[in-house]
Amino acid sequence: MLKVEQLSGGYSNEPIVKNVSFQVQKGELFGILGPNGSGKTTLLKMISGILPFQSGTISIKGQSIKSFSMKELAKMMAVLSQHSSQAFSYTVKETVSLGRYAHQTGWFRSWSEEDERIVQEAMEQTGIHAFQNKSIQELSGGERQRVFLAQSLVQEPEILLLDEPTNHLDLSYQKELLDLLKQWTREKGLTVISIFHDLNLASLYCDRLLLLENGSVHTNAVPNEVVKVDKIKEVYDTDVEKHPHPSIPVPQMVLLPNFNGEENIVEIGPEFMRFSKEHISLHAPLPLRTMSSGVIGSGVGWHQTFVNRHVDKTYDCSDHRNEMHHYLKEHGFEPSPTIGMMTAVWLDDVSYKLIKGDNFSIFVIVTAGVSNAVDASKSDQHSFEMVPGTINTWIFVNGQLTEEAFIQSIMTATEAKVKVMDSEKVLDLVTGTTATGTSTDSILIAATQMGKKLEFAGTITPLGKLISQGVFECTTEAIRKSRKRLKAK
Amino acid sequence: MKNKAFAYVISAVFLVVAMLLGISIGTVHVPIFNILQIIGAEIFRFMSIDQIDPMQTNIVLNIRLPRVLLAGLVGAALAIAGAAFQGLLRNPLADPYTLGVSSGASVGAVMTLFFQLSIPFVGAFTLPLLSILSAFLTIFLVLGFARKIDKGMKVETIILTGIIFSSFLGAFISLVIALTGEELRQIIGWLLGSVSMRGWTYINIILPFFLIGSIIILANSKELNAMSFGEERAQHLGVNVQRRKMVILIAGSILTGAAVAVSGTIGFVGLVIPHLTRLLWGPDHRHLLPLSILTGSGFLILADLVSRTIISPIELPIGVITALIGAPAFGLILMKGRSRKV
Numbered sequence: 001m002l003k004v005e006q007l008s009g010g011y012s013n014e015p016i017v018k019n020v021s022f023q024v025q026k027g028e029l030f031g032i033l034g035p036n037g038s039g040k041t042t043l044l045k046m047i048s049g050i051l052p053f054q055s056g057t058i059s060i061k062g063q064s065i066k067s068f069s070m071k072e073l074a075k076m077m078a079v080l081s082q083h084s085s086q087a088f089s090y091t092v093k094e095t096v097s098l099g100r101y102a103h104q105t106g107w108f109r110s111w112s113e114e115d116e117r118i119v120q121e122a123m124e125q126t127g128i129h130a131f132q133n134k135s136i137q138e139l140s141g142g143e144r145q146r147v148f149l150a151q152s153l154v155q156e157p158e159i160l161l162l163d164e165p166t167n168h169l170d171l172s173y174q175k176e177l178l179d180l181l182k183q184w185t186r187e188k189g190l191t192v193i194s195i196f197h198d199l200n201l202a203s204l205y206c207d208r209l210l211l212l213e214n215g216s217v218h219t220n221a222v223p224n225e226v227v228k229v230d231k232i233k234e235v236y237d238t239d240v241e242k243h244p245h246p247s248i249p250v251p252q253m254v255l256l257p258n259f260n261g262e263e264n265i266v267e268i269g270p271e272f273m274r275f276s277k278e279h280i281s282l283h284a285p286l287p288l289r290t291m292s293s294g295v296i297g298s299g300v301g302w303h304q305t306f307v308n309r310h311v312d313k314t315y316d317c318s319d320h321r322n323e324m325h326h327y328l329k330e331h332g333f334e335p336s337p338t339i340g341m342m343t344a345v346w347l348d349d350v351s352y353k354l355i356k357g358d359n360f361s362i363f364v365i366v367t368a369g370v371s372n373a374v375d376a377s378k379s380d381q382h383s384f385e386m387v388p389g390t391i392n393t394w395i396f397v398n399g400q401l402t403e404e405a406f407i408q409s410i411m412t413a414t415e416a417k418v419k420v421m422d423s424e425k426v427l428d429l430v431t432g433t434t435a436t437g438t439s440t441d442s443i444l445i446a447a448t449q450m451g452k453k454l455e456f457a458g459t460i461t462p463l464g465k466l467i468s469q470g471v472f473e474c475t476t477e478a479i480r481k482s483r484k485r486l487k488a489k
Numbered sequence: 490m491k492n493k494a495f496a497y498v499i500s501a502v503f504l505v506v507a508m509l510l511g512i513s514i515g516t517v518h519v520p521i522f523n524i525l526q527i528i529g530a531e532i533f534r535f536m537s538i539d540q541i542d543p544m545q546t547n548i549v550l551n552i553r554l555p556r557v558l559l560a561g562l563v564g565a566a567l568a569i570a571g572a573a574f575q576g577l578l579r580n581p582l583a584d585p586y587t588l589g590v591s592s593g594a595s596v597g598a599v600m601t602l603f604f605q606l607s608i609p610f611v612g613a614f615t616l617p618l619l620s621i622l623s624a625f626l627t628i629f630l631v632l633g634f635a636r637k638i639d640k641g642m643k644v645e646t647i648i649l650t651g652i653i654f655s656s657f658l659g660a661f662i663s664l665v666i667a668l669t670g671e672e673l674r675q676i677i678g679w680l681l682g683s684v685s686m687r688g689w690t691y692i693n694i695i696l697p698f699f700l701i702g703s704i705i706i707l708a709n710s711k712e713l714n715a716m717s718f719g720e721e722r723a724q725h726l727g728v729n730v731q732r733r734k735m736v737i738l739i740a741g742s743i744l745t746g747a748a749v750a751v752s753g754t755i756g757f758v759g760l761v762i763p764h765l766t767r768l769l770w771g772p773d774h775r776h777l778l779p780l781s782i783l784t785g786s787g788f789l790i791l792a793d794l795v796s797r798t799i800i801s802p803i804e805l806p807i808g809v810i811t812a813l814i815g816a817p818a819f820g821l822i823l824m825k826g827r828s829r830k831v
Contacts, residue, residue, distance in 0.1 A: 074727025
C-alpha cells in the first residue's frame with residue numbers, strides 16, 4: 001500500500017531523516033518508534049505531504065505522492081494530529097463535515113445525501129453523535145480527539161496517519177481509540193501508521209514496528225523482535241526488563257529505576273516469625289519476590305507478610321478464597337502484600353530451620369500432615385474433593401534468584417518432599433501405594449533479591465543442595481510430630 | 490438552516506432601513522415614499538415624478554444616494570476583508586489593516602495632497618488612483634518580502650511583515666504631516682476618513698474592485714473554514730493551502746486598498762463587524778461572509794448618517810463615529826454574550 005524508498009530530508013539543509021526505507025501492507029497497524037529527535041514526526045510529515053523531502057520516493061499503491069493533487073491525496077490519506085487549533089467555535093458536526101471537502105466538486109459544492117450519511121455514520125462510530133451540535137471549544141480533550149477522528153474518517157481514506165494520538169488522553173480513551181483502530185484495520189482493511197512513545201502500547205496493538213535511531217532505520221520487524229531489552233537499551237539508552245503480557249503473546253517492557261529499596265542486606269530467619277493459636281505468620285522487613293501456590297497471593301509477585309492458618313478438618317472449602325480474605329483482614333493483615341495458606345495440621349507441629357551456605361542462606365518452614373496422602377501416579381482413582389492442604393512448604397532464600405532459579409527451587413523441594421514420603425512410608429490409602437504428597441500441598445519460594453546471585457537451583461547446585469537438605473529434614477520432622485500427636489489421641 | 494434564513498432576512502432588512510434613513514435624513518428631509526418614487530423613476534423610466542420638488546430629486550440622486558451607496562460599498566468591502574483575514578490568520582482580532590495595505594494606500598493619498606499632485610485627464614481622481622496604486626505596491630512588497638523570509642509563507646510571517654511595513658509607512662506619513670503647512674487639514678481629514686462629496690465617479694472606482702474581491706473571497710468560503718483550523722490541518726483535508734492563501738490575501742488587499750483609496754482609513758468596521766456577525770450567527774464562512782457584507786454596509790451607512798447629522802451642519806469624520814459608537818456597542822455585546830464564545 002505504502003512504499004518508502006531511500007527517503008532523506010529535513011527542515012533545512014541538514015537532513016533529519018536519512019535513507020529510510022520500509023513498506024506498509026494494506027490493513028496493517030504499523031507503529032513508528034524512536035527516542036526524541038529520531039525523526040519520527042519529520043518522517044510522518046513527509047509521508048503526509050506537508051514537508052517536502054530532498055531525495056528518495058514515497059509511493060502509494062505504486063504511484064508517487066508527488067503526482068497526487070491535494071484533494072486526491074486527501075481522499076487517499078487522512079491525518080490525525082496531536083493538537084489542533086480552535087480559534088473559532090464551530091459545532092462538532094460542522095467540524096466533522098469539513099472532512100468531506102476533498103470529495104466535493106463543482107462550483108456550487110452542494111451537500112449531498114451521501115455526504116450527510118457518511119458524516120452521521122462517522123459520528124456514530126466515534127460516539128459523538130449525541131453532541132453533534134455542541135461547540136468544539138466546550139469539549140474535553142478526549143471528545144475533541146474523537147471529533148477529529150470522525151473528520152478523518154469521512155475523508156474515507158485508505159491510509160490513516162497518526163502522530164502520538166494517545167499522548168494527552170487518559171487511559172480509557174487511549175484504549176478506546178486503539179481498540180477502534182485495530183478493529184477497523186481488521187474489518188475494513190484500513191491501513192494505519194502511527195507514531196508511539198509508549199513502547200507497551202505499540203507492542204500491544206501494532207502488527208509491525210519501525211524503530212528509528214538518529215533518522216535511520218534501526219529495526220523493522222514484528223513487535224517481538226523490536227521490543228527487546230538489548231535493542232531498547234541501545235536506542236533509548238535506558239535499562240528495561242521484558243515481561244510477557246498476561247493474556248496476549250506480546251512483549252511488554254518495564255523500567256528499571258536507578259533508586260534502590262533497602263541499603264542493608266537482610267537475612268530472613270526465625271526471629272521474624274510470630275505464633276498465635278490459629279496461625280503462624282512471618283513478617284519480612286521488606287517485600288520479598290515470591291512464587292507460590294496457596295489461597296491468597298498465589299502466582300508471581302512481591303509480598304511482605306506470610307500466613308499459615310490452621311483450619312479444622314471439617315472446614316468448608318467452597319468459598320475459601322473470600323473467607324480467607326476476610327480472615328486476614330480481621331486479623332489485621334492487608335491482603336495485597338500477604339500470602340495466605342491453610343492447613344488442617346496443628347500448628348505446634350511446625351518444623352523450621354535456618355541453613356547457611358557459602359555467602360547465602362535459606363530459611364525453611366514446613367507444616368505437614370499426611371491424612372489425605374495421594375500417589376500422584378495413580379491420582380485418577382481419587383475423587384475431586386478439596387481438603388485444606390496438609391503439606392505447606394515455605395522456603396525463604398536470602399539471595400538473588402533468577403526466574404529459572406525460582407522454578408528449579410520448586411522442583412528440587414518437591415523431589416525432596418517425595419523422598420520424605422518414601423522414607424516415612426506414607427501410604428496413599430485409596431490405592432495402597434506409597435504417596436508422593438497430599439492432595440492439596442502448597443509451596444512458597446520467597447527471595448530477598450539481595451546479596452549473592454543464585455542463577456540455578458537444581459539438585460546439585462549450592463542452592464539446590466541447601467533446599468533439598470532443608471526440605472527433607474523439616475518435612476520429616478513435621479510429619480513425625482503430627483503422627484506422634486495422632487497416636488497420642 | 491432555518492436559523493440562517495432568519496439571519497439573512499434581518500441583515501437585509503437592516504441594510505434597507507439604513508439606506509432609506511441615510512437617504513431620507515439630513516439638512517433637507519426627504520420623505521421615504523418620495524425616495525422610493527425617485528429611485529423607481531430612475532430605474533423604470535416611465536414613472537413620472539413631477540409632483541416631487543426637483544430639489545429633492547437632485548439631492549437624492551446626486552448627493553444622498555451616491556453617498557449612501559459609497560458608504561455601503563466601503564463598509565461591505567472592509568467587513569468582508571476583515572472576516573477573510575480573521576479566518577485566514579486564525580485570529581478573531583485581526584483586521585484588514587493588519588497587512589499594511591491601508592498604510593500603503595494612505596501614503597499614496599498623503600503624497601498627492603502634500604505635493605498637490607494632479608495627473609492630466611484624471612484630474613480630481615488623481616488621489617484615489619494613486620492611492621490604489623500605492624496600495625497594490627504595498628501588497629506586492631509585503632507578500633514578496635514575506636516569501637523571501639519564509640518560503641512556506643506562514644501566516645505568522647505575513648503578519649510580522651505587515652507590521653514592519655505599516656510601522657514604516659505610518660512613520661513616513663507622520664513625517665509628511667510634520668512637514669506640512671496648509672495641507673495639514675486636508676491630510677488629517679483624509680486620514681480620518683469620509684464619504685462626503687465624492688459623487689458617482691468614486692463609486693465607479695470602488696465597484697469593480699469590490700465585485701472582484703468579494704466574489705473571490707466568497708468562492709473560498711469552505712477553504713477559509715478549513716484554514717481556520719490551521720494550515721497543516723487544511724492541507725490534510727485537501728486544500729491547496731499555498732494557492733488559496735495567496736488568492737485570499739490578494740483579494741482582501743484589493744478590497745481594503747480600494748476602500749481606503751476612496752474613503753480614507755475608516756477604522757473599526759473591519760474588526761468589529763465580522764466579529765459581531767460571528768458571535769451572532771456562527772463561524773461558518775459560507776454564511777459569515779455574505780452576512781458581514783450586509784451588516785458592514787448597513788453599519789457604515791448609519792455611522793455616516795450620524796456623522797453628518799449629530800452636530801449638523803458640521804460633519805464629523807466618519808472614522809471617529811465608527812469608533813465612538815462602535816466601541817461601546819461592542820463592549821455591551823461582549824458583556825451580554827459572555828457565555829457564548831466567538
